[in-house]
Amino acid sequence: MSEPADLTQRIERVAARIDPRLSDHDIERLVIATRMRGRRRAVKRIGLSMGALAVAAVALAVFGRGAKVPWGGARGTSVAEQTQAGSSTPVAHPLRFADGTLATPLDAGDVLVVAESAPGRVRVDIRRGGGRFQVTPNKQRTFAVSAGPVTVTVLGTVFAVRRLEDRVGVTVERGTVRVAWPDGVHVLNAGEDGWFATATAAASPPAPAPASKPGDESAAAHKAGPARGDNTVDELLAAADTERAKGHPEEAAAILRRLLQAHAGDRRAPLAQLTLGRLLLLDLGRPREAAQVFAELRAAAPDGPFAADALARETEAWSRAGRTAEAHARAVEYLRLYPDGNRAAAVRKFGGIE
Amino acid sequence: MTAGHDTELRLVSTTSDDRTLGGIYRQYGRYVAAVILRLQGRTSDLEDLIQDVFLEASRGIAHLREPAAIKGWLATIAVRTVRRRLRRQRTRRFFGLDASAGYENLVDPAASPVDRVLVATIFRLLDEMSVEDRIAFSLRYVQGETVDKVAELAGCSLATANRRIARALAALEKRMADE
Numbered sequence: 075m076s077e078p079a080d081l082t083q084r085i086e087r088v089a090a091r092i093d094p095r096l097s098d099h100d101i102e103r104l105v106i107a108t109r110m111r112g113r114r115r116a117v118k119r120i121g122l123s124m125g126a127l128a129v130a131a132v133a134l135a136v137f138g139r140g141a142k143v144p145w146g147g148a149r150g151t152s153v154a155e156q157t158q159a160g161s162s163t164p165v166a167h168p169l170r171f172a173d174g175t176l177a178t179p180l181d182a183g184d185v186l187v188v189a190e191s192a193p194g195r196v197r198v199d200i201r202r203g204g205g206r207f208q209v210t211p212n213k214q215r216t217f218a219v220s221a222g223p224v225t226v227t228v229l230g231t232v233f234a235v236r237r238l239e240d241r242v243g244v245t246v247e248r249g250t251v252r253v254a255w256p257d258g259v260h261v262l263n264a265g266e267d268g269w270f271a272t273a274t275a276a277a278s279p280p281a282p283a284p285a286s287k288p289g290d291e292s293a294a295a296h297k298a299g300p301a302r303g304d305n306t307v308d309e310l311l312a313a314a315d316t317e318r319a320k321g322h323p324e325e326a327a328a329i330l331r332r333l334l335q336a337h338a339g340d341r342r343a344p345l346a347q348l349t350l351g352r353l354l355l356l357d358l359g360r361p362r363e364a365a366q367v368f369a370e371l372r373a374a375a376p377d378g379p380f381a382a383d384a385l386a387r388e389t390e391a392w393s394r395a396g397r398t399a400e401a402h403a404r405a406v407e408y409l410r411l412y413p414d415g416n417r418a419a420a421v422r423k424f425g426g427i428e
Numbered sequence: 429m430t431a432g433h434d435t436e437l438r439l440v441s442t443t444s445d446d447r448t449l450g451g452i453y454r455q456y457g458r459y460v461a462a463v464i465l466r467l468q469g470r471t472s473d474l475e476d477l478i479q480d481v482f483l484e485a486s487r488g489i490a491h492l493r494e495p496a497a498i499k500g501w502l503a504t505i506a507v508r509t510v511r512r513r514l515r516r517q518r519t520r521r522f523f524g525l526d527a528s529a530g531y532e533n534l535v536d537p538a539a540s541p542v543d544r545v546l547v548a549t550i551f552r553l554l555d556e557m558s559v560e561d562r563i564a565f566s567l568r569y570v571q572g573e574t575v576d577k578v579a580e581l582a583g584c585s586l587a588t589a590n591r592r593i594a595r596a597l598a599a600l601e602k603r604m605a606d607e
Contacts, residue, residue, distance in 0.1 A: 081601060082569050085550060088543045089570040091535040094461035094474060101457045105450045108479045112486065180525060204523060206516070232515075236523040245522045247515045265558050267522050356556055359606030386524065417524040 171196065173210045175217065180204040180236060189220065204236030204243070222272050224255045231264075238416070240379030241269045271345055271379075307337050311346065323357035344380050347371040351384070355391050365391035365400070382408070386417035393424035401425050449486045456499060457482075460506050466570040467510045467563060469531055469551040480509045500580070507563060507581045514559045521555070553603045557596055564589050565596035 096104075169177040169186055177186050177198050184203025190196065193215060198205070200221040209217045209228045217228040221237035224244075231249025235242060244253055245267035253260045255270050262268060310333040317326035330350040334343055347367060355364035368388035372381050385408045392401035405425020409418060421427075457478065464477045484505050492501060520526035531548040539547075550570075554562045560582070567578040568589075579589035 081604070082597070084546060085569045086572060088535060088539070088547050088550075089466060089572070091539050091543065092462070092466050092547070092570070093536050094458065094465050094471075095536070096458050096461050101453055104457065104475060104478055104482075105453045107475070108449060108453070108482050108486075111479055112483050115483070180520070180523065206519060234519045234523070236525075243523050245519050247519065359603045383524075420524060420526075423530070 169198070171210075173212055175210045176208045177219075178206045178208075180206060180234065200235055200237045202237070204234060206232070206234040208232045209249075224253060224270050224272060227252045227254065233262075241271045243267065243269045269345075271342075307333060307340050307342055310337075311342065314346075314349070318353070318357075323353050327353045327358065344371060344375060344378055347374075348380050348384060348387075351387055351391070355387065355394065361391040361393075361395035362397075364388075365395060365397075382412045382415050383417070385411070386415070386421050389421050390424045393426075398426060402427070448489055449482060452485060452489065452498065452502070453482055456502050459499065460502050463503055463506045463571060464510055465534070467507065467566045468513060469534060469554070471534065473513065477506075477509055477513060481506045484509070503581055504583075507567070507583075511559055511563060514562065517555075518559060549604065550600070553600055554596075556603075557599060560584075561592045561596040561599070564592035565600070568593050569597075 167179070169188060171177075175196075179186055181203050184205060185201040186205045187199040187201050188196070189199040195216050195218070197218045197220060198207070200219065204221075205219070207217075207219060207228065209231055219226045219228070219235050221235050221242040224235075224237075224242040226233070226235055226244055228249070228251050231251055232247040233249070233251050234245050234247075242255075244251065244262060246262045246264055248264050250261060250263050253262060253268070253270060255272065260268065260270070310329055314326045314329040314333070317323075317329060327350055330346050330353070333340075333346050334350070337343055348371060351364045351367040351371065354360045354367060365388050368384040368391060371378075371384040372388070375381060385404060389401050389404040389408060392398075392404060402425045405421045405427050408415065408421045408425075409427070412418065415421070460481050461474060461478050464481070465471065465474055468474075468477065481502065485502055488501075488505075489498075492498060517526055531551040532544045534547050534551065535543055554566065557565070564578055564582055564584075567573045567581055568575065573581065575586060575589055575593065578593065579586045582589060582592075584592070
């Protein structure tokens with residue numbers, strides 16, 4: 075390993091070779107493209123202003139009668155239905171609220187629904203996929219996003235929520251959110267994120283501890299939900315969270331290993347194993363160990379809720395370890411098992427399948 | 429680049445928006461492109477981000493009080509624009525919606541394979557950092573700015589800039605040592 079000064083000098087030397095290589099022709103093309111984009115945006119702004127006026131007029135009329143009215147569309151109406159009535163193809167369009175709050179689907183086909191819209195409370199349901207939310211601070215009303223059993227309550231912030239079959243992911247760009255699920259509550263601050271397991275069946279109740287992404291710089295106070303069943307597992311998960319938040323990934327990994335040894339059969343063990351793998355891969359830079367953890371997780375529950383994620387991460391881990399043959403093999407397997415998987419693009423990349 | 433030329437640009441801007449846009453593009457387009465590319469690292473997003481920067485610039489150029497400051501002002505817009513994009517990328521990456529970029533072709537074609545690998549490794553590791561640390565580090569060591577300038581462009585105090593740079597460098601050293 076090189077000395078720091080040597081490293082920064084090497085970076086500066088190679089960075090000097092980063093050149094956009096724009097020709098005069100490219101510049102002229104960009105000038106034209108930018109002008110056209112400016113005109114399109116101007117037209118769009120006019121359209122939005124007209125739309126906002128119309129929404130405001132309707133809201134005024136209905137609020138005047140004391141009724142609740144959605145700010146972004148009819149209650150229970152999906153974005154797709156709202157923007158393309160009669161079309162069977164879902165189209166991702168943002169929901170704009172009168173106070174400037176913006177809810178944008180993450181992907182085409184993601185469906186956001188205004189489920190509640192009252193002066194003191196707005197709630198958006200994620201029916202499918204996910205959304206990014208830029209919420210204008212307003213002490214007079216709460217803004218909540220529901221994704222199945224997980225509810226994210228906003229205190230004025232920018233964040234995103236994605237709903238998968240077995241879990242809900244939340245990542246916060248600015249501000250603070252409170253994530254509540256049947257077994258607990260968790261506060262996420264700017265720069266933090268976490269996956270929250272949701273029940274897929276009555277036999278598998280929601281896990282009470284979030285699987286936050288390793289590598290977060292800011293340390294939020296983790297508030298574990300009320301313990302149910304095995305308190306020791308809860309304590310270990312909370313301790314691992316605390317160590318990770320303190321910037322001690324090694325200690326967090328050791329705690330998770332202890333948990334897996336002592337409570338291998340616990341319903342939260344797969345989540346702990348996934349978190350351990352991510353710690354090893356992303357925080358500790360030990361991709362080979364991470365690949366083994368992901369492989370063990372998948373072997374233990376090949377049809378489990380984390381199998382696809384573990385296989386994708388295993389592919390990434392082998393790739394980062396420089397083991398291209400393994401990475402390729404895992405990528406092929408992933409694409410065979412989950413051809414439409416959420417991580418297909420990343421898997422192709424890491425597996426060298428372009 | 430002279431201050432006098434910048435002043436001329438501003439005067440032009442009061443009479444013709446199109447000519448202003450073309451003017452600042454021709455003078456600063458490559459500089460802005462380089463700033464964006466060194467901060468963000470993805471050639472696939474480059475033109476989109478350049479357009480965003482100049483679109484914002486075209487709306488604010490008439491209000492710029494110091495024509496000589498246009499270059500720094502454009503860099504500030506570029507940093508702000510890239511920061512927004514990096515935050516969205518981080519969100520999408522967290523949800524598994526954003527494939528890691530290939531950074532091997534970021535440097536010019538004449539670069540050695542060793543340099544290509546180094547650049548790709550650095551940008552891949554930068555992808556894992558917080559957006560603010562990444563921007564501070566990239567401005568300092570990839571773009572080659574002074575720490576004072578880093579603080580100015582990132583919109584933070586000198587102490588915060590120093591702290592972010594140090595934290596990013598420590599993380600980078602650790603990861604590179606591990607690999």
